[in-house]
Amino acid sequence: MRDLYEKFAYDYDEFGPIEDYLGDEKTFFNKLFSEHGVKTVLDCACGTGQHVLMLAQSGYNVWGSDFSKSMLEVAHKNLQKKDCSIPLYQCDFRFLEQVFERKFDAIVCLTNSLPHLHTDEDLLTALRSMKNRLNQNGLLVLTQGTTHFTLTLPSIEVVVNRPDFSRIFVKEHDGRFQTIHVLDLFHSAERLESNQYDIVYRILLDEEYKRLLTQAGFTNIRMYGDYKMNHYDEKSWRLIVVAEA
Ligand SMILES: C[S@@+](CC[C@H](N)C(=O)[O-])C[C@H]1O[C@@H](n2cnc3c(N)ncnc32)[C@H](O)[C@@H]1O
Structure with a gap:
Protein backbone atom coordinates (compact mmCIF):
# COMPACT_ATOMS: atom_id res chain seq x y z
CA MET A 1 0.00 0.00 0.00
CA PHE A 149 -25.33 16.86 1.50
CA THR A 150 -21.61 17.66 1.15
CA LEU A 151 -21.51 15.58 -2.05
CA THR A 152 -23.89 18.17 -3.58
CA LEU A 153 -21.68 21.18 -2.76
CA PRO A 154 -19.60 23.00 -5.40
CA SER A 155 -16.51 21.09 -6.39
CA ILE A 156 -14.03 23.84 -5.46
CA GLU A 157 -13.61 24.69 -1.80
CA VAL A 158 -11.12 27.12 -0.27
CA VAL A 159 -10.30 25.39 2.98
CA VAL A 160 -7.52 27.67 4.25
CA ASN A 161 -7.16 31.32 3.18
CA ARG A 162 -4.21 33.07 4.82
CA PRO A 163 -1.91 35.85 3.55
CA ASP A 164 0.94 33.31 3.28
CA PHE A 165 -0.91 30.09 2.47
CA SER A 166 -4.00 28.76 0.70
CA ARG A 167 -5.37 25.23 0.75
CA ILE A 168 -7.92 24.46 -1.95
CA PHE A 169 -9.89 21.26 -2.40
CA VAL A 170 -10.97 20.36 -5.91
CA LYS A 171 -13.45 17.52 -5.57
CA GLU A 172 -14.95 15.12 -8.07
CA HIS A 173 -17.02 12.00 -7.60
CA ASP A 174 -18.94 9.28 -9.36
CA GLY A 175 -21.39 7.06 -7.49
CA ARG A 176 -18.68 4.99 -5.84
CA PHE A 177 -15.54 7.09 -5.35
CA GLN A 178 -14.71 10.65 -4.43
CA THR A 179 -11.34 12.16 -5.38
CA ILE A 180 -10.07 15.17 -3.48
CA HIS A 181 -7.25 17.05 -5.14
CA VAL A 182 -5.62 19.02 -2.34
CA LEU A 183 -3.82 22.09 -3.69
CA ASP A 184 -1.41 23.67 -1.21
CA LEU A 185 -0.17 27.10 -2.27
CA PHE A 186 2.54 28.77 -0.19
CA HIS A 187 2.83 32.38 -1.34
CA SER A 188 5.08 34.28 1.06
CA ALA A 189 8.58 35.62 0.54
CA GLU A 190 9.88 32.82 2.81
CA ARG A 191 8.12 30.01 1.01
CA LEU A 192 6.93 30.07 -2.57
CA GLU A 193 5.78 26.58 -3.43
CA SER A 194 2.79 24.63 -4.66
CA ASN A 195 1.97 21.00 -3.93
CA GLN A 196 -0.85 18.74 -5.03
CA TYR A 197 -2.04 15.59 -3.26
CA ASP A 198 -4.76 13.41 -4.76
CA ILE A 199 -6.76 11.29 -2.38
CA VAL A 200 -9.38 8.81 -3.54
CA TYR A 201 -12.07 7.84 -1.05
CA ARG A 202 -14.63 5.08 -1.34
CA ILE A 203 -18.00 6.81 -0.86
C1 LIG B 1 -7.45 12.23 6.39
S1 LIG B 1 -6.20 11.61 7.43
C2 LIG B 1 -6.98 11.74 9.01
C3 LIG B 1 -5.99 11.72 10.14
C4 LIG B 1 -6.58 11.92 11.53
N1 LIG B 1 -7.48 10.86 11.89
C5 LIG B 1 -7.27 13.27 11.64
O1 LIG B 1 -8.44 13.30 12.02
O2 LIG B 1 -6.64 14.30 11.40
C6 LIG B 1 -6.31 9.87 7.09
C7 LIG B 1 -5.31 9.04 7.89
O3 LIG B 1 -5.62 7.65 7.68
C8 LIG B 1 -4.41 6.94 7.60
N2 LIG B 1 -4.65 5.66 6.93
C9 LIG B 1 -5.12 5.46 5.68
N3 LIG B 1 -5.22 4.13 5.42
C10 LIG B 1 -4.79 3.49 6.55
C11 LIG B 1 -4.66 2.12 6.92
N4 LIG B 1 -4.96 1.14 6.07
N5 LIG B 1 -4.22 1.83 8.17
C12 LIG B 1 -3.90 2.82 9.04
N6 LIG B 1 -3.99 4.14 8.73
C13 LIG B 1 -4.44 4.46 7.52
C14 LIG B 1 -3.50 7.88 6.82
O4 LIG B 1 -2.15 7.53 6.92
C15 LIG B 1 -3.87 9.22 7.44
O5 LIG B 1 -3.06 9.51 8.55
Whole structure:
Protein backbone atom coordinates (compact mmCIF):
# COMPACT_ATOMS: atom_id res chain seq x y z
CA MET A 1 0.00 0.00 0.00
CA ARG A 2 1.35 3.43 -0.96
CA ASP A 3 1.65 6.12 1.73
CA LEU A 4 -0.40 9.03 0.32
CA TYR A 5 0.69 11.18 3.26
CA GLU A 6 4.45 10.66 2.91
CA LYS A 7 5.02 14.32 1.91
CA PHE A 8 1.60 15.82 2.80
CA ALA A 9 2.16 14.90 6.48
CA TYR A 10 4.66 17.71 7.00
CA ASP A 11 2.11 20.39 5.97
CA TYR A 12 -1.07 18.55 7.03
CA ASP A 13 -1.60 20.67 10.15
CA GLU A 14 -1.86 23.86 8.08
CA PHE A 15 -5.62 23.24 8.40
CA GLY A 16 -5.33 25.54 11.41
CA PRO A 17 -5.03 25.42 15.18
CA ILE A 18 -6.73 22.25 16.28
CA GLU A 19 -8.27 23.94 19.31
CA ASP A 20 -10.47 25.82 16.80
CA TYR A 21 -12.23 22.74 15.58
CA LEU A 22 -11.87 20.09 18.25
CA GLY A 23 -14.12 21.70 20.89
CA ASP A 24 -17.37 20.07 19.76
CA GLU A 25 -15.62 16.76 19.20
CA LYS A 26 -14.26 16.82 22.73
CA THR A 27 -17.74 17.29 24.21
CA PHE A 28 -19.08 14.52 21.95
CA PHE A 29 -16.43 11.99 22.97
CA ASN A 30 -16.69 12.84 26.65
CA LYS A 31 -20.47 12.33 26.59
CA LEU A 32 -20.33 9.11 24.55
CA PHE A 33 -17.42 7.60 26.45
CA SER A 34 -18.77 8.44 29.89
CA GLU A 35 -22.13 6.82 28.98
CA HIS A 36 -20.24 3.63 28.06
CA GLY A 37 -17.62 3.63 30.82
CA VAL A 38 -14.76 3.91 28.31
CA LYS A 39 -11.29 4.17 29.81
CA THR A 40 -8.93 2.83 27.11
CA VAL A 41 -8.97 4.18 23.54
CA LEU A 42 -7.06 3.34 20.36
CA ASP A 43 -7.03 5.90 17.53
CA CYS A 44 -6.11 3.55 14.68
CA ALA A 45 -5.61 6.34 12.07
CA CYS A 46 -4.10 8.88 14.45
CA GLY A 47 -2.50 11.00 11.72
CA THR A 48 -0.62 13.94 13.23
CA GLY A 49 -1.87 13.04 16.70
CA GLN A 50 -4.47 15.76 17.27
CA HIS A 51 -7.20 13.44 18.57
CA VAL A 52 -4.92 11.27 20.72
CA LEU A 53 -3.73 14.47 22.37
CA MET A 54 -7.29 15.71 22.92
CA LEU A 55 -8.39 12.33 24.34
CA ALA A 56 -5.35 12.04 26.61
CA GLN A 57 -5.99 15.57 27.90
CA SER A 58 -9.58 14.49 28.64
CA GLY A 59 -8.21 11.76 30.90
CA TYR A 60 -8.45 8.62 28.75
CA ASN A 61 -5.72 6.03 28.50
CA VAL A 62 -4.80 6.43 24.84
CA TRP A 63 -2.83 4.57 22.13
CA GLY A 64 -2.33 5.72 18.55
CA SER A 65 -1.46 3.98 15.32
CA ASP A 66 -1.31 4.89 11.66
CA PHE A 67 -0.07 3.39 8.42
CA SER A 68 1.95 6.49 7.49
CA LYS A 69 5.42 6.77 9.02
CA SER A 70 5.49 10.47 8.09
CA MET A 71 2.20 11.19 9.88
CA LEU A 72 3.55 9.34 12.93
CA GLU A 73 6.76 11.37 12.85
CA VAL A 74 4.71 14.60 12.89
CA ALA A 75 2.49 13.16 15.64
CA HIS A 76 5.55 12.41 17.79
CA LYS A 77 6.73 16.02 17.36
CA ASN A 78 3.27 17.46 18.12
CA LEU A 79 3.01 15.38 21.30
CA GLN A 80 6.53 16.25 22.37
CA LYS A 81 5.71 19.97 22.04
CA LYS A 82 2.78 19.45 24.45
CA ASP A 83 4.92 17.36 26.81
CA CYS A 84 2.54 14.47 26.29
CA SER A 85 3.67 10.87 26.04
CA ILE A 86 1.35 8.49 24.16
CA PRO A 87 2.42 5.15 22.66
CA LEU A 88 2.29 5.38 18.85
CA TYR A 89 2.73 2.46 16.45
CA GLN A 90 2.96 2.00 12.72
CA CYS A 91 0.08 -0.30 11.81
CA ASP A 92 -2.34 -0.90 8.95
CA PHE A 93 -5.83 -0.84 10.49
CA ARG A 94 -6.72 -3.96 8.54
CA PHE A 95 -4.29 -5.89 10.75
CA LEU A 96 -4.42 -4.37 14.24
CA GLU A 97 -3.86 -7.74 15.93
CA GLN A 98 -0.36 -7.87 14.37
CA VAL A 99 0.68 -4.95 16.58
CA PHE A 100 -1.78 -4.87 19.48
CA GLU A 101 -2.11 -7.84 21.80
CA ARG A 102 -4.40 -5.97 24.17
CA LYS A 103 -8.01 -4.95 23.63
CA PHE A 104 -9.60 -1.51 24.05
CA ASP A 105 -12.87 -0.08 25.38
CA ALA A 106 -13.09 2.09 22.24
CA ILE A 107 -11.44 2.32 18.84
CA VAL A 108 -11.75 5.52 16.80
CA CYS A 109 -10.95 5.98 13.12
CA LEU A 110 -11.60 9.64 12.36
CA THR A 111 -11.91 12.21 9.55
CA ASN A 112 -12.34 10.12 6.41
CA SER A 113 -9.74 7.51 7.28
CA LEU A 114 -11.58 4.22 6.69
CA PRO A 115 -12.72 5.29 3.16
CA HIS A 116 -9.07 5.06 2.04
CA LEU A 117 -9.95 1.40 1.59
CA HIS A 118 -11.78 0.84 -1.69
CA THR A 119 -13.10 -2.71 -1.72
CA ASP A 120 -15.70 -4.46 0.44
CA GLU A 121 -13.10 -7.12 1.16
CA ASP A 122 -10.59 -4.61 2.59
CA LEU A 123 -13.29 -2.70 4.47
CA LEU A 124 -14.59 -5.89 6.08
CA THR A 125 -11.06 -7.00 6.96
CA ALA A 126 -10.49 -3.64 8.70
CA LEU A 127 -13.84 -3.63 10.53
CA ARG A 128 -13.33 -7.25 11.69
CA SER A 129 -9.82 -6.38 12.87
CA MET A 130 -11.23 -3.43 14.85
CA LYS A 131 -13.96 -5.62 16.36
CA ASN A 132 -11.36 -8.20 17.27
CA ARG A 133 -9.37 -5.61 19.29
CA LEU A 134 -12.41 -4.29 21.17
CA ASN A 135 -13.54 -5.50 24.57
CA GLN A 136 -17.04 -6.94 24.76
CA ASN A 137 -19.53 -4.14 23.96
CA GLY A 138 -16.57 -1.90 23.12
CA LEU A 139 -17.30 1.12 20.93
CA LEU A 140 -16.19 1.84 17.39
CA VAL A 141 -16.40 5.50 16.25
CA LEU A 142 -15.94 6.51 12.61
CA THR A 143 -16.25 10.11 11.37
CA GLN A 144 -16.18 11.80 7.98
CA GLY A 145 -17.11 14.99 6.17
CA THR A 146 -18.48 13.10 3.18
CA THR A 147 -22.29 13.08 3.43
CA HIS A 148 -25.30 13.07 1.09
CA PHE A 149 -25.33 16.86 1.50
CA THR A 150 -21.61 17.66 1.15
CA LEU A 151 -21.51 15.58 -2.05
CA THR A 152 -23.89 18.17 -3.58
CA LEU A 153 -21.68 21.18 -2.76
CA PRO A 154 -19.60 23.00 -5.40
CA SER A 155 -16.51 21.09 -6.39
CA ILE A 156 -14.03 23.84 -5.46
CA GLU A 157 -13.61 24.69 -1.80
CA VAL A 158 -11.12 27.12 -0.27
CA VAL A 159 -10.30 25.39 2.98
CA VAL A 160 -7.52 27.67 4.25
CA ASN A 161 -7.16 31.32 3.18
CA ARG A 162 -4.21 33.07 4.82
CA PRO A 163 -1.91 35.85 3.55
CA ASP A 164 0.94 33.31 3.28
CA PHE A 165 -0.91 30.09 2.47
CA SER A 166 -4.00 28.76 0.70
CA ARG A 167 -5.37 25.23 0.75
CA ILE A 168 -7.92 24.46 -1.95
CA PHE A 169 -9.89 21.26 -2.40
CA VAL A 170 -10.97 20.36 -5.91
CA LYS A 171 -13.45 17.52 -5.57
CA GLU A 172 -14.95 15.12 -8.07
CA HIS A 173 -17.02 12.00 -7.60
CA ASP A 174 -18.94 9.28 -9.36
CA GLY A 175 -21.39 7.06 -7.49
CA ARG A 176 -18.68 4.99 -5.84
CA PHE A 177 -15.54 7.09 -5.35
CA GLN A 178 -14.71 10.65 -4.43
CA THR A 179 -11.34 12.16 -5.38
CA ILE A 180 -10.07 15.17 -3.48
CA HIS A 181 -7.25 17.05 -5.14
CA VAL A 182 -5.62 19.02 -2.34
CA LEU A 183 -3.82 22.09 -3.69
CA ASP A 184 -1.41 23.67 -1.21
CA LEU A 185 -0.17 27.10 -2.27
CA PHE A 186 2.54 28.77 -0.19
CA HIS A 187 2.83 32.38 -1.34
CA SER A 188 5.08 34.28 1.06
CA ALA A 189 8.58 35.62 0.54
CA GLU A 190 9.88 32.82 2.81
CA ARG A 191 8.12 30.01 1.01
CA LEU A 192 6.93 30.07 -2.57
CA GLU A 193 5.78 26.58 -3.43
CA SER A 194 2.79 24.63 -4.66
CA ASN A 195 1.97 21.00 -3.93
CA GLN A 196 -0.85 18.74 -5.03
CA TYR A 197 -2.04 15.59 -3.26
CA ASP A 198 -4.76 13.41 -4.76
CA ILE A 199 -6.76 11.29 -2.38
CA VAL A 200 -9.38 8.81 -3.54
CA TYR A 201 -12.07 7.84 -1.05
CA ARG A 202 -14.63 5.08 -1.34
CA ILE A 203 -18.00 6.81 -0.86
CA LEU A 204 -19.49 5.21 2.24
CA LEU A 205 -22.79 6.60 3.48
CA ASP A 206 -25.24 5.48 6.17
CA GLU A 207 -26.68 2.41 4.42
CA GLU A 208 -23.27 1.11 3.33
CA TYR A 209 -21.94 1.49 6.85
CA LYS A 210 -24.93 -0.38 8.30
CA ARG A 211 -24.42 -3.22 5.83
CA LEU A 212 -20.66 -3.53 6.35
CA LEU A 213 -20.75 -3.12 10.14
CA THR A 214 -23.53 -5.70 10.47
CA GLN A 215 -21.55 -8.11 8.28
CA ALA A 216 -18.49 -7.55 10.48
CA GLY A 217 -20.56 -8.46 13.56
CA PHE A 218 -21.19 -5.02 15.11
CA THR A 219 -24.50 -4.20 16.80
CA ASN A 220 -26.35 -1.12 18.04
CA ILE A 221 -25.22 0.88 15.00
CA ARG A 222 -26.21 4.55 15.04
CA MET A 223 -25.47 7.53 12.80
CA TYR A 224 -25.16 11.13 13.92
CA GLY A 225 -25.06 14.19 11.67
CA ASP A 226 -23.01 16.38 14.00
CA TYR A 227 -21.12 16.34 17.28
CA LYS A 228 -24.25 17.53 19.12
CA MET A 229 -25.64 14.03 18.42
CA ASN A 230 -28.42 15.09 16.06
CA HIS A 231 -29.47 12.21 13.83
CA TYR A 232 -27.85 11.90 10.42
CA ASP A 233 -30.06 12.97 7.49
CA GLU A 234 -29.84 14.32 3.93
CA LYS A 235 -28.85 17.79 5.23
CA SER A 236 -26.01 16.71 7.52
CA TRP A 237 -22.53 18.18 7.17
CA ARG A 238 -20.95 15.23 8.88
CA LEU A 239 -21.43 11.51 9.27
CA ILE A 240 -20.51 10.07 12.65
CA VAL A 241 -20.94 6.33 13.01
CA VAL A 242 -21.00 4.60 16.39
CA ALA A 243 -21.27 0.83 16.75
CA GLU A 244 -20.79 -1.77 19.49
CA ALA A 245 -18.65 -4.89 19.32
C1 LIG B 1 -7.45 12.23 6.39
S1 LIG B 1 -6.20 11.61 7.43
C2 LIG B 1 -6.98 11.74 9.01
C3 LIG B 1 -5.99 11.72 10.14
C4 LIG B 1 -6.58 11.92 11.53
N1 LIG B 1 -7.48 10.86 11.89
C5 LIG B 1 -7.27 13.27 11.64
O1 LIG B 1 -8.44 13.30 12.02
O2 LIG B 1 -6.64 14.30 11.40
C6 LIG B 1 -6.31 9.87 7.09
C7 LIG B 1 -5.31 9.04 7.89
O3 LIG B 1 -5.62 7.65 7.68
C8 LIG B 1 -4.41 6.94 7.60
N2 LIG B 1 -4.65 5.66 6.93
C9 LIG B 1 -5.12 5.46 5.68
N3 LIG B 1 -5.22 4.13 5.42
C10 LIG B 1 -4.79 3.49 6.55
C11 LIG B 1 -4.66 2.12 6.92
N4 LIG B 1 -4.96 1.14 6.07
N5 LIG B 1 -4.22 1.83 8.17
C12 LIG B 1 -3.90 2.82 9.04
N6 LIG B 1 -3.99 4.14 8.73
C13 LIG B 1 -4.44 4.46 7.52
C14 LIG B 1 -3.50 7.88 6.82
O4 LIG B 1 -2.15 7.53 6.92
C15 LIG B 1 -3.87 9.22 7.44
O5 LIG B 1 -3.06 9.51 8.55
